[in-house]
Each structure stands twice: as C-alpha cells, then as structure tokens.
Amino acid sequence: MHAYHDKLAFWIERSFSEKEKDFIRRECGPGGTDLDREEGKRRARFNPKLIQRIETRQPSQDLLKFLSTVPGLYLNMVEFTLDLIFESEEDRDEMYQYLDRHLVKRNHRGEVRYVKRTRYTDRRWAPTNLVMYPPEFAKLTGEVYCLHLEFRVCGVRALDRMEIRGVTDLVNFDHHAFWAPRLLIKRIGDFARLGRIQSNGERRQRKHTPNKPRIYTTRRGFRYHTDARIGQTLWRAKETVQKMIDDARKKKIPVSRSLIPIDNRALLPIRKIEKSGNLNGSNGMGEANVKCLANKRTPSPIKPKIKRERLQS
Incomplete structure (x- = not known):
C-alpha cells in the first residue's frame, strides 16, 4: 500500500531559476513535471500577477518543503492517492468490484461515470472527485496488480474546506487521517x-x-x-x-x-511517525501488502489479510 500526493497544480508570480528547475525535475516522481511547457505564455485570468501554471507529479518531501517557501505560490489542485497492491489479478479485480458496489462518497451531488475501467464520482473538473481504476502497474514502484484510488480536489475553495491553504499543509501530511473518513464503505x-x-x-x-x-x-x-x-x-x-x-x-x-x-481500517495507510515528526518514506507513505479480501458471499465486513512491512527510510 502506498499513500502519496499524485499531482500538485499551482501558479507562481516569478519564474524559477535554472537551478531551481533542475531541483524540481529531480524531486518529482516518474510522472515528472510540465515546468517548461507554458512558461511566460499565459497569465491567470483571476490574477494577472500569476504568470505560469505548473504541475508536479509524485513530489518528494524535499520538493514540498521547497515549494512551501516560494513566495506568491497559489496552490489550486491536489490529487491524494492510495495504491493498493495485491498478489494476483483476481484479488485486485475482486476488490475493484467490491468497492464499486459499496464505496460511498459523502455529500455526493454528481453522477458516477465509467470510462473504460475508470470510475469517477463526478465530472472531470468537479471540486472533488473520487476516482478508482486498475493501472498496469503502480506509478511509484512499478508493482503490478495495483488498484489506484484517487481523491482529486480542484479549486482553492475546495482545498480551503479541507483546511489546506498552501503547500505547507501538505508537508508531513497525515494520509491516514485524510483517508479514514473518505474511504467510506x-x-x-x-x-x-x-x-x-x-x-x-x-x-x-x-x-x-x-x-x-x-x-x-x-x-x-x-x-x-x-x-x-x-x-x-x-x-x-x-x-x-x-x-x-x-x-x-x-x-x-x-x-x-x-x-x-464497513470497517475500512485494513485499507488505510499505516500511520507511522518518526521521532523527528516526519512520516517514514520520501513521499510520506504507509505500506502494507493486501493479500486477499472479503468473501463474496458475505458483504461485511472487509477482512483482507494484511502483512505489515516497515518502510526503508
């Protein structure tokens, strides 16, 4: 199991130096960044002082700490991600079907949509969207038999309702506390x-x-x-x-x-804090290996066998 921020989107008031750009590229995950795509080409309609919109994927803790010190940075999108890893394709597909039937989004006002095997709880740019799909492999580790859960938050108002008012609130983020009320089964x-x-x-x-x-x-x-x-x-x-x-x-x-x-604790990331106050792992991840899931004949509760593993710091 891996919990991390899959994507951050933000606007900046000044361009980064070449040294800062190299650092940002180095501290992003496999998804990389679009740092050079729209540099100087357009400004934000809601604030002309903001000159560039940037997306960073799978940012490390060091990158989050750096971005939290950038003056004038305007954060307006975050994707909170939970990757569940299984031992076989059958286990993964069974869990996908189970969550599709029993997963509930609080205060849902949209309509559940399916695009191929991706399940959306709302339209693409809705303020909040709970997304689920089985990728070919996990983005961070390359592990197969992965089920990708993603809570997308778009817009400053939606982030503010979650008390996220800047990148500072994402440093040493408690993914367990975030997912506990939102992974509602x-x-x-x-x-x-x-x-x-x-x-x-x-x-x-x-x-x-x-x-x-x-x-x-x-x-x-x-x-x-x-x-x-x-x-x-x-x-x-x-x-x-x-x-x-x-x-x-x-x-x-x-x-x-x-x-x-239904008890969802077996699907939540491990809350493990070091003495320094930092979450283990460069991306603040908890890890577990979900080996199997609930018997199809009984709809409650989920009782997957969990093998706890300590992260290598």
Missing part, C-alpha cells in the same frame, strides 16, 4: 427497513408503514416478508450503494438510514 444493514423506507417515500399520501413485519400470503399459502422483498429487489436493481443513494436523494427518500458502515 457501506452495506445494507436491514433489507426490511430499506423496503419500508422506500415504500413510505413512494407513498407519501398514506400513513407510514408500521414497524411490525408486513407478511403477504398467497392463495396457495406461500408467505413472504413484503418489506424485505422490496429492499432486496431495490438492491438488485441499483447494483451499487452509491447509485441507490443518488436515485433516492432525487425523490428525497432517506435510504441511508438502512445502511451501516
């Missing part, structure tokens, strides 16, 4: 309650269904739980928890009351 806790909520929402002019079970009996004596049947049918029709929540929100039906959270 939920399942249906009670199909009968889900069906009852759905029925009450669809028939607002009637009295609410009582809490006691509604049992329907056919002429031949077959009996089944009406609310549970409605809940199970709804789940099969929607296929994912996020879609079920989004569709119910349009009708103002509170289906979230029937959901319960």
